Amino acid sequence: MSFFKKLFNKSPETSNQPQINKEGFEQTQKKDFQSFDELFELHAGLSFEKQLNFGELIGPHPWQFDMNSGTISFADKLVFPVQVIGSLSFNDSSLMWGWANTQSGIPEHLLQQSNQLKSVGEEKNIEELTNAHYHVPEGFEHRMGMIACGLFNAKSYYCANYGQGTLVVTLEADSIPSINKSDVQNVLTKFPQLIQNMDVNHRNAFLNYLIDRDFQIKTGVNSVEGIYQNSSIIAEFDDIGRLTGLKGNLA
Secondary structure, eight states, rough: HHHHHHHHHGGGOOOOOOOOOSOOBOOOOOOOOOHHHHHHHHHHHHHHHHHHHHHHHHHHHOOOTTTTTTTETTTTEEEEEEEEEEEEEEEEEEEGGGOOGGGGGGGGGOOOOHHHHHHHHHHHHHHHOOSSEEETTHHHHHHHHHHHHTTTTOOOEEEEEEESSSEEEEEEHHHHHEOTTTHHHHHHHHHHHHHHHSSSHHHHHHHHHOOOOOOEEEETTTTEEEEEEEEEEEHHHHTOEEEEEEEEEEE
16 A cells, blocks of 8 residues: 555544534544645644744754764754755755755665655655755745655654755654644644745645644634634635634633
8 A cells, every 4th residue: 555545545444424513513534635735735734833842842052963873963962863854955945855865875764754755746746746856935845844744743843954055854752742732722823823934725724734633623615613622713714715814712
């Protein structure tokens, strides 16, 4: 079975109709994707929140990458295992995926996720994931980091600026705090930050963000409502999916 099929195929236990409670909300499943933009929409929300949390953990400390140990460290005390996703050159705004960077001698075990992204691109015919080296728009390094972070359920991603470019990695460590899904307030504060900083379909990204945070969801023509435990959130959108209102009733 292909990698992306493993992600989206449902087991017999979950292939039935979603359970709907008396208010009409349901535990919604994510849809499959057909493009790089759709893949980004699936993971942008939660990955953005993870990266903000990670930024608070490491603070302003400089980073150091040790390719032999496969770790990135901050202030000599915060050390995290990484997967190398790719890099971005500031000289010509060009991206190189980790799997294509044969000259840097990156160990193969640090390229597992990068290689899996290539495989997903080949199976889904997504050029952005299969082209080894090409020019990209501003902020693309964060898009690739968010996709990898979400697709592989990493604790966070990080864009390590080395002066002439950026190295994009995902991170795994128990010392990185997991998302506190009970803190529904974060949805109200973090999602507006996401759409201010990233070009993404607001409605689709918001819906997938709530799914990742285990909300039960009810959708309308121009609205997405979610409930988690005793808290509720409603987002309203215009006809082209741009956010026009966001409010919550928090427990």
